[in-house]
Amino acid sequence: MAIYTCLDMIRDCRANAAAGWSYLVRTYLPVTRWLLEHYQQQRPLETVVQQLQDPKLPLWAAPGPATERDFVVQLRLQIIPDPNVADNPLDLEILTRAFEPLTAIERQFVWFDTMAYDTGKTAIVMNVEPNTVEGARQRGDEMLRSNMDNWSRGLLRKHGWALGHAARGARTDACLPHLAFLEMIDGRITWNRKKDIEFHLMKCWYCVDHFCRIREADYALHAVSPLGDEEVARFRKLLNLPEERKPLLARLFGR
Ligand SMILES: [Zn+2]
Incomplete structure (x- = not known):
C-alpha cells in the first residue's frame, strides 16, 4: 500500500x-x-x-x-x-542599509529575532553554537544603532510582526524557487548553487523570511511530541x- x-x-x-x-x-x-x-x-x-x-x-x-x-x-x-500594524519605524530599507555587511547566514540569525526566537532557540533551529548567534546579533544591533536616529534595544523583536508582513510583500520574480530552501537545509546542493542562493539572500528579505519559516517548519515537525x-x-x-x-x-x- x-x-x-x-x-x-x-x-x-x-x-x-x-x-x-x-x-x-x-x-x-x-x-x-x-x-x-x-x-x-x-x-x-x-x-x-x-x-x-x-x-x-x-x-x-x-x-x-x-x-x-x-x-x-x-x-x-x-x-x-499578521496583526494590523499601523506604522513601523523600522522598515526593510533600513535593514538593507544597516545589515549590508552581514552574511546570508547571519541575516537568518538576526531575522529569527523578529520571529521571537531567542539566541538559544535560534541556535538549536540553525544547528550552530549559541555564541555564534549572539555575536551576529550584537553586531547587527550595533549596525542598526549607527544607521538610526532613534535606535533603542530590542527593535527587531518589537517590530517583528510588521517586518514579517513587509518581507512577505517584497517577493519578486527573481526570488528563489521553493525547492532551493529545502535543498539548502537538506544539504543536497552544489557549491555553485549554494553561492547563488546566498547571493540572492543578501539582497532579499522575502527569501530570508521564507527560509527562516521553512527552517521553523522543519524544526517544529521534528521537535513536537505526538x-x-x-x-x-x-x-x-x-x-x-x-x-x-x-x-x-x-x-x-x-x-
Ligand atoms: Zn527573494
Missing part, C-alpha cells in the same frame, strides 16, 4: 474527506499547538481546529503547498495572521470523525 502523505491529506481535506482530517489530527495538530505556543496565541487549539475544518480556507486552495514543510509555513500564516490517544479521540469527536479503530494486534491483546 502506498504511504499516505501530506499531499494526500491536502487533497482529501479539500474534498472534505474523513481520511484527510484524521491525518491532520494525528500529524499536524502537535505542530499547530507548538506554533500557537511559540507565538503566544491565546486561542485554544479547539477553536483553531474548527477554523481549519473549513475546506474553503486559502490553506486548502489549489494548487496548494508543494511539500510538507511548505504546508506548515502556510498553516502558520493561516492560524496566526498527541496522546485521549486527545486524538477528543479532536476526532470535535471534527465529527468516527472513533478510530485500534490496529488488529492491539485489539487482540486488549491494548
Whole structure:
C-alpha cells in the first residue's frame, strides 16, 4: 500500500474527506499547538481546529503547498495572521542599509529575532553554537544603532510582526524557487548553487523570511511530541470523525 502523505491529506481535506482530517489530527495538530505556543496565541487549539475544518480556507486552495514543510509555513500564516500594524519605524530599507555587511547566514540569525526566537532557540533551529548567534546579533544591533536616529534595544523583536508582513510583500520574480530552501537545509546542493542562493539572500528579505519559516517548519515537525490517544479521540469527536479503530494486534491483546 502506498504511504499516505501530506499531499494526500491536502487533497482529501479539500474534498472534505474523513481520511484527510484524521491525518491532520494525528500529524499536524502537535505542530499547530507548538506554533500557537511559540507565538503566544491565546486561542485554544479547539477553536483553531474548527477554523481549519473549513475546506474553503486559502490553506486548502489549489494548487496548494508543494511539500510538507511548505504546508506548515502556510498553516502558520493561516492560524496566526499578521496583526494590523499601523506604522513601523523600522522598515526593510533600513535593514538593507544597516545589515549590508552581514552574511546570508547571519541575516537568518538576526531575522529569527523578529520571529521571537531567542539566541538559544535560534541556535538549536540553525544547528550552530549559541555564541555564534549572539555575536551576529550584537553586531547587527550595533549596525542598526549607527544607521538610526532613534535606535533603542530590542527593535527587531518589537517590530517583528510588521517586518514579517513587509518581507512577505517584497517577493519578486527573481526570488528563489521553493525547492532551493529545502535543498539548502537538506544539504543536497552544489557549491555553485549554494553561492547563488546566498547571493540572492543578501539582497532579499522575502527569501530570508521564507527560509527562516521553512527552517521553523522543519524544526517544529521534528521537535513536537505526538498527541496522546485521549486527545486524538477528543479532536476526532470535535471534527465529527468516527472513533478510530485500534490496529488488529492491539485489539487482540486488549491494548
Ligand atoms: Zn527573494
